[in-house]
Amino acid sequence: xxxxQIAEELPNLAESKLTALVVDDSFVNQTIHQKLLNRLGIxxxxxxxxxxxxxxxxxxxxxxxxxxxxxxxxxxxIQATKRLREMGIESKIAGVTTRANEGEKKEFMEAGLNxxxxxxxxxxxxxxxxxxxxxYVQT
Amino acid sequence: MNTTVVAxxxxxxxxxxxxxxxxxxxxxxxxxxxxxxxxxxxxxxxxVVSLFFDDCxxxxxxxxxxxxxxxxVDFKQVDSGVHQLKGSSSSVGAQRVxxxxxxxKECCHVQNREGCLRCLQQVDYEYKMLKTKLQDLFNLExxxxxAGGTIPQVDIN
Numbered sequence: 001x002x003x004x005q006i007a008e009e010l011p012n013l014a015e016s017k018l019t020a021l022v023v024d025d026s027f028v029n030q031t032i033h034q035k036l037l038n039r040l041g042i043x044x045x046x047x048x049x050x051x052x053x054x055x056x057x058x059x060x061x062x063x064x065x066x067x068x069x070x071x072x073x074x075x076x077x078i079q080a081t082k083r084l085r086e087m088g089i090e091s092k093i094a095g096v097t098t099r100a101n102e103g104e105k106k107e108f109m110e111a112g113l114n115x116x117x118x119x120x121x122x123x124x125x126x127x128x129x130x131x132x133x134x135x136y137v138q139t
Numbered sequence: 140m141n142t143t144v145v146a147x148x149x150x151x152x153x154x155x156x157x158x159x160x161x162x163x164x165x166x167x168x169x170x171x172x173x174x175x176x177x178x179x180x181x182x183x184x185x186x187v188v189s190l191f192f193d194d195c196x197x198x199x200x201x202x203x204x205x206x207x208x209x210x211x212v213d214f215k216q217v218d219s220g221v222h223q224l225k226g227s228s229s230s231v232g233a234q235r236v237x238x239x240x241x242x243x244k245e246c247c248h249v250q251n252r253e254g255c256l257r258c259l260q261q262v263d264y265e266y267k268m269l270k271t272k273l274q275d276l277f278n279l280e281x282x283x284x285x286a287g288g289t290i291p292q293v294d295i296n
Contacts, residue, residue: 027190028227035175035183071222098226120230122171 018135019062022046023053023080024069024096029119033067033096036126049073050080057084063091064135067121070097070108078111085112092133096121140287149291152279159276160295164269169232170295185277188270191231195266198224199259206255217255218247224262235265 020042022033030046037044042065047053049072066084070077081093094115095108105116115132117125159165169184176183202220205213225240239262246254280290 026194026223026227026230028187028194028230031187031190032172032175032230035180039175071219071226098222098229119226120168120171120232122168123174 018042018064020044020065020067021053021056021063021091022067023048023050023072023077024067025049025072026069029069029121033121036121036123037067039123040126040130050075050077050083053080054083054087057087057089062089065129065133066091066093067129068093068095068113070095070099070104078108081108081111081113092135094129094133145283145286145288148279148283148286149288152276152283153291153293155276155279156293157295159272163234163238164272166232166234166237167295168230170293172231173292188231188273191227191233192266192270194227195224195236195262199263199266202255202259206252206259209252212250212252212255214247214250214255218244221247221258228266233266233269236262236269239265 018041020037022030022037022044024030024033024046025048030048034044034046045056045061045063047056050068051074053066053068054075068077068081072080075083077095077097081095084091084093092114093112094117095113096117096119097104097108098119099105099108109116115129117129156165160169172184172187198220202217205217205220221240221243225237225244228234228236228240239258243255243258243262246258283290
């Protein structure tokens with residue numbers, strides 16, 4: 001998709017100044033997810049496991065969107081999502097994982113996700129997440 | 140700029156990348172990565188695949204150590220390594236590596252050490268083969284750029 005096509009999809013994205021947190025232990029996925037977010041003009045940070053994500057929020061930082069991997073060491077995506085919701089965090093959380101069987105997906109969603117996408121992420125899938133989570137201004 | 144040379148190199152590049160898809164080395168996810176590369180990040184794809192190959196090397200070493208002693212194989216640890224490798228291979232479009240990981244996971248699931256060892260050997264072979272192929276592809280890109288040309292967008296659908 002070109003920048004013009006992306007802008008047509010989400011006309012006010014450029015002005016929205018959205019922020020996102022990438023939570024993934026894989027450097028490959030971190031790099032790809034950050035690039036996807038950068039392409040859409042979304043400021044972003046990255047952490048390598050669920051505990052770091054919780055710590056970032058405890059430090060007072062906040063993000064509009066969290067892209068949460070499921071399988072991570074120390075604290076996985078399910079545990080981190082539950083913990084963040086217990087803390088009262090209302091950021092939109094999209095689970096992104098290669099685990100796609102219905103049971104695992106259900107468990108992840110029930111932890112407190114707003115959306116779920118199978119990896120690998122693409123521009124189309126990320127736009128789908130943003131659409132679903134109402135990250136644009138209706139004109 | 141010698142336009143004939145550029146055109147020849149561009150044709151060579153197109154034929155080569157198409158062959159990589161046709162032979163199953165790459166799938167559509169690699170195309171998605173190429174779409175993300177731009178003037179600001181001209182080495183994006185090379186950087187991502189380099190991270191992937193680092194992953195392969197590290198994970199294969201770890202899994203090899205786990206599988207070494209027949210009487211003491213930690214299949215859960217091996218499965219974890221395969222899962223990570225399957226994930227990263229899927230993310231870069233390394234289709235053959237990903238497919239070996241699917242078989243590898245099955246061997247872990249049934250605790251088949253011999254099967255795991257065969258898959259480990261196969262995944263090692265496939266990632267090294269892909270590394271060589273992609274290096275050739277990136278070399279062709281550099282030749283095109285040095286000759287003053289642009290890298291062709293290739294539609295593999």
